[in-house]
Amino acid sequence: MNKDLLPRQFALDIAQAPKPSLSNFLTGENAALHSTLQDVVKAWELKQARPAGENALNQRWMYWWGAEGSGRTHLLDSLANAAQVLGFQHFALNPNEPSTWVKLEDQLTNLGASHSASVITVDDVDCLNDRLVASLFRILNAVQASQAMYIFMAGNAAPGALKLREDLRTRLGWGLVFQTHALGDDEKIQALEQSAQARGLVLSPEVLPWLLNHFYRDMPSLMALIDALDAYSLETKRAVTLPLVRTLLETK
Structure with a gap:
């Protein structure tokens, strides 16, 4: 050699290295979050795009936070990869690619009226500028009123500790909130x-x-x-x- x-x-x-997935995520102290996301993907696989029950938004709207290296991005990428495999529309948003936000906003009306699942992931929520904060606010309102839109968000702090607009901090907590642990x-x-x-x-x-x-x-x-x-x-x-x-x- x-x-x-x-x-x-x-x-x-x-x-x-293998693409991020829920199967190759090492849970550690993140078992509750990992299990919840597994249930979401299982529902996708069974084509149950719209969760049933009074707290259905909890299955379509999640935010998790933790230190760098705690698996925040791995979990977002895992959901993105699962959505891609199942043929769902997916939008990966982060502070460094504003064009993707514009593309998503252009399609919000159609996505909101559709019964087919669409998946939005938002990384580094704590780093959004004022324009992207306003965009996320509009996106969240559309997700809330939609039939089958999912949004998963991650940042470095709990919603109440983020240096963002108060109305956005409040909305981040409308769904399930988890802390990720390295x-x-x-x-x-x-x-x-x-x-x-x-x-x-x-x-x-x-x-x-x-x-x-x-x-x-x-x-x-x-x-x-x-x-x-x-x-x-x-x-x-x-x-x-x-x-x-x-x-x-x-x-x-």
Whole structure:
């Protein structure tokens, strides 16, 4: 094996990490939110686009908040990917792509009257400027009056603590609100060990603690590294020890 190709190949492994989904989300302390979203997607799969019951809006309108790295964006992307697989219209909104907001607003009337599900995800609500705050206010009003529009939003603080217009802060709490919690190091190690065991990969005890201190700490990158270590171990016919990891990452 040409070791000069390792950095490039490893970069490819990271880039080809699986798409975010609810099945590859590590729940930790987020079991209630994860379970709720699983129920939503299950309803989509059964083509129950419009939830029944007095609190139907709770199934179509959710906001979650937490620190960076707590899974906020992974969950939004998971719902976006699920919507795409099921052929639903989906709009991914964030502060950096204002054109998508305009496109959605142009279609609000038709989406609101439709009985077919449409899915809106809004990331980094805390970073919206005044124009996008006004846009989100109009979008939320349309979702409330709609037949089958879903909106899922995420930010870095609870609705009442956001530095946004009071009427928007209030509306963010009209549906379900959750706090997301980052995995602790012990939970990350446990998840990585389970992933390695599922591949039949045996890791030396010092490998995972070292990775948490010297490598990316986000789980998608760490999971991609497990895949890379598995392939490299098979190709080199070497056990996964710290020297092997250092060789793969070309660290000193």
